[in-house]
Amino acid sequence: MARFWTCHWRYASWRDDINSEYGPVCSSGSNSFRKRGVGVGDTIYAISLSAGLLYLGGRMTVKRIVSREEAVRLWDSDSLYDAEEWVVDPERAGTPLHLHRLLAPELTKQLRFVSKGGAKEACFISETELDNQATRGVRELTPESAVLLDRVIKVTDRLPRSEHLLTVTEQLLRDGEPPVDPVPAYLLTWNPAVWNDEITNPSDWSCGNNKRIKKGERLFLLRQGAEPRGMVASGWADSDVFEDDEGIRRVSMRFDRLPEEGILFPRDQLVTLNDGLSPPMDWSIRISGTRIPNGVAARLEKVWEEFSAGRSAPATEISPTFDLSEGTPLETTHNVYERNPEARRRCLEHYGYTCAVCAMSFGKVYGSAAEKIIHVHHLKPLSEATAERAVDPVADLRPVCPNCHEVLHAGGGCRSIEDVKGLLADTSTGSAWVMLNAAGATRADPKSP
Numbered sequence: 001m002a003r004f005w006t007c008h009w010r011y012a013s014w015r016d017d018i019n020s021e022y023g024p025v026c027s028s029g030s031n032s033f034r035k036r037g038v039g040v041g042d043t044i045y046a047i048s049l050s051a052g053l054l055y056l057g058g059r060m061t062v063k064r065i066v067s068r069e070e071a072v073r074l075w076d077s078d079s080l081y082d083a084e085e086w087v088v089d090p091e092r093a094g095t096p097l098h099l100h101r102l103l104a105p106e107l108t109k110q111l112r113f114v115s116k117g118g119a120k121e122a123c124f125i126s127e128t129e130l131d132n133q134a135t136r137g138v139r140e141l142t143p144e145s146a147v148l149l150d151r152v153i154k155v156t157d158r159l160p161r162s163e164h165l166l167t168v169t170e171q172l173l174r175d176g177e178p179p180v181d182p183v184p185a186y187l188l189t190w191n192p193a194v195w196n197d198e199i200t201n202p203s204d205w206s207c208g209n210n211k212r213i214k215k216g217e218r219l220f221l222l223r224q225g226a227e228p229r230g231m232v233a234s235g236w237a238d239s240d241v242f243e244d245d246e247g248i249r250r251v252s253m254r255f256d257r258l259p260e261e262g263i264l265f266p267r268d269q270l271v272t273l274n275d276g277l278s279p280p281m282d283w284s285i286r287i288s289g290t291r292i293p294n295g296v297a298a299r300l301e302k303v304w305e306e307f308s309a310g311r312s313a314p315a316t317e318i319s320p321t322f323d324l325s326e327g328t329p330l331e332t333t334h335n336v337y338e339r340n341p342e343a344r345r346r347c348l349e350h351y352g353y354t355c356a357v358c359a360m361s362f363g364k365v366y367g368s369a370a371e372k373i374i375h376v377h378h379l380k381p382l383s384e385a386t387a388e389r390a391v392d393p394v395a396d397l398r399p400v401c402p403n404c405h406e407v408l409h410a411g412g413g414c415r416s417i418e419d420v421k422g423l424l425a426d427t428s429t430g431s432a433w434v435m436l437n438a439a440g441a442t443r444a445d446p447k448s449p
Contacts, residue, residue, distance in 0.1 A: 025094035029083030052129030060094030210289030346393035
């Protein structure tokens with residue numbers, strides 16, 4: 001039967017330059033894993049202690065217990081902590097390492113550790129401060145305590161990533177969101193008629209008179225000027241505000257999402273996010289760097305997540321006008337077709353997130369982190385529209401994976417769903433893939449690093 005353990009990491013190494021934040025927890029060192037009874041299949045929770053407060057880094061499953069020398073060879077790194085034994089997961093399937101997740105004392109006091117005399121509480125030297133030795137080494141948790149830590153990880157891993165300290169309280173676990181002000185979100189503006197250069201990821205953007213934006217805070221990019229106008233990208237501040245050589249205040253933005261080519265979330269639908277909220281957001285504002293009110297920002301995150309699901313910003317150069325060129329300068333023009341995010345939502349509500357062509361589900365293959373990645377395909381292409389037209393989310397739209405979506409439109413036309421199913425059936429690999437998906441295939445075994 002699997003058991004549950006905490007493994008204490010020195011707070012001196014609880015740093016991003018030593019242990020990369022948000023990378024998977026896949027190893028941990030100690031001199032007493034085997035002595036304590038840790039075995040393959042057990043769960044390890046990486047924790048640390050500072051100023052009497054408990055930090056929860058993440059969770060991993062023990063796949064092997066090896067010597068330091070074997071761990072060095074496995075990870076191709078000699079910078080590992082000097083411990084005799086290492087629990088490792090070569091598949092890197094652990095949860096993301098969170099260096100800023102602090103448990104409020106009210107939660108830490110609920111943890112129980114296994115001992116000969118029965119379950120014991122952690123030792124506190126004051127109402128809020130743990131004893132320095134309370135979590136040292138490797139300690140076995142009760143199953144109930146493991147459930148509590150799993151709940152903390154599940155709730156907090158859904159929140160936006162930030163370098164700000166996150167104190168996990170009972171209220172946060174009940175509400176599923178921070179009880180205090182969330183990470184600030186700001187609106188950056190872009191007018192392609194004024195600035196039409198290529199962008200790198202990250203890239204520097206004017207933030208008007210704003211001096212307050214800090215690294216790790218949320219940023220959204222709004223296209224202004226001539227139609228179409230609306231949200232085109234999102235990301236995180238990769239720097240604090242700084243002044244360039246001309247004295248213009250700027251912030252570096254690292255993109256996490258950019259919608260498909262030529263698609264944007266229309267501004268008139270952004271306005272509806274204000275309904276019933278005070279203060280509202282002025283979506284017609286021309287000044288870059290405006291703070292988005294917390295209530296509006298929370299709604300924006302939800303609709304933007306659904307609208308842009310499956311569309312991640314590339315780490316290479318991207319063009320904000322979607323005009324691409326190489327070598328000799330070449331001017332190109334694209335029509336941009338407005339899509340209704342409500343139609344997408346209703347389509348997926350009816351059909352789910354499984355590809356209508358190959359039956360592939362990102363959630364089954366990659367797990368919960370990818371379960372809502374899917375494209376929505378128009379059976380009658382928007383490019384054939386000469387004006388605004390009504391869309392029936394059930395009759396006119398289908399969920400398809402990115403690969404099948406590419407094939408549907410390959411060559412500049414629009415194949416039918418049945419045509420592409422036929423292409424799959426004509427190949428042995430395609431037939432096997434469809435059968436595997438239809439049978440409910442789960443994620444493939446990850447390969448060792």
